[in-house]
Amino acid sequence: xxxxxxPTGPTPPPADELAAWIEERSRTGLTARLGIEVVEVSRxxxxxRMPVEGNEQPxxxxxxxxxxxxAETIGSWAAALAAPAGHAPVGTELGATxxxxxxxGWVTGRTRALHEGRRTANYVIEVHDDAGRLVCNARLxxxxxxxxxxxxxxxx
Numbered sequence: 001x002x003x004x005x006x007p008t009g010p011t012p013p014p015a016d017e018l019a020a021w022i023e024e025r026s027r028t029g030l031t032a033r034l035g036i037e038v039v040e041v042s043r044x045x046x047x048x049r050m051p052v053e054g055n056e057q058p059x060x061x062x063x064x065x066x067x068x069x070x071a072e073t074i075g076s077w078a079a080a081l082a083a084p085a086g087h088a089p090v091g092t093e094l095g096a097t098x099x100x101x102x103x104x105g106w107v108t109g110r111t112r113a114l115h116e117g118r119r120t121a122n123y124v125i126e127v128h129d130d131a132g133r134l135v136c137n138a139r140l141x142x143x144x145x146x147x148x149x150x151x152x153x154x155x156x
Contacts, residue, residue, distance in 0.1 A: 022046065022077050031073055034066055039108065043081060046074045049108040061101040062135065068096040070109045071125035071138035078123055079142040082116040089121060089142035096138040105130040119144055 019041040026036055026048075034055055040047040048070065055066035072094050079089035107127050114122040120143050127136040 025077070026073075030069060034069055036070060036073060041077075041081075044113070045111050046078045046081070047108065047110045048074045048077075049106045051106055052102050052104055056103075060103055062103070062107060064096065064098045064136070067098065067107065067127050067136040068094060068138060070107065070127060071096060071136065072140055074109050074111050075123040075125050075138070075140035076142065078111040078113065079116075079121040079140075079144075082113070082121055083144055084118055086147060087144040088147045090145055091140060092120075092143050093141040094138065096136055098136050099134050100129075102129045102135050107135055 019038060022041050023038050026032065026038055035051045036048050037050070038046075038048050050066065050070045052062045055063055057063040072091055075094075076089055076091060083089055107129055109125050109127045112124045112126070114124060120141065122142075123140045125136075125138040125140060126134060127138070129135050
């Protein structure tokens, strides 16, 4: 039997409340452990930064997985802001190319939408160091799924 009830769950707020909505969702989990901070939020782009310190691999370089996690986090936030009502994004593919190392300071990621449709969204996320050099170029694909009361979560 098909469930005909309308999906419920978190949906993005009006444009003037976007930054607070994203900031609230960055206080727990991996985002908090990596030290990711929201810099700018708009319907066109999400920008966040992450410290290199605490996110290094054994040789003292920024861990590639940390760059990938930053990229997926902000790409997912961008997808959530573009999601159709009653839907939430789930990542289906993440690819990251690490172009140079970072050993100190912060790295900053910025999303750019390639496609925002009714069922899927695709983003390019560029991660730069404090000197503005490209550290990582990532691509994220998301699929929108209906959010139901049984699995609605506030930490998209």
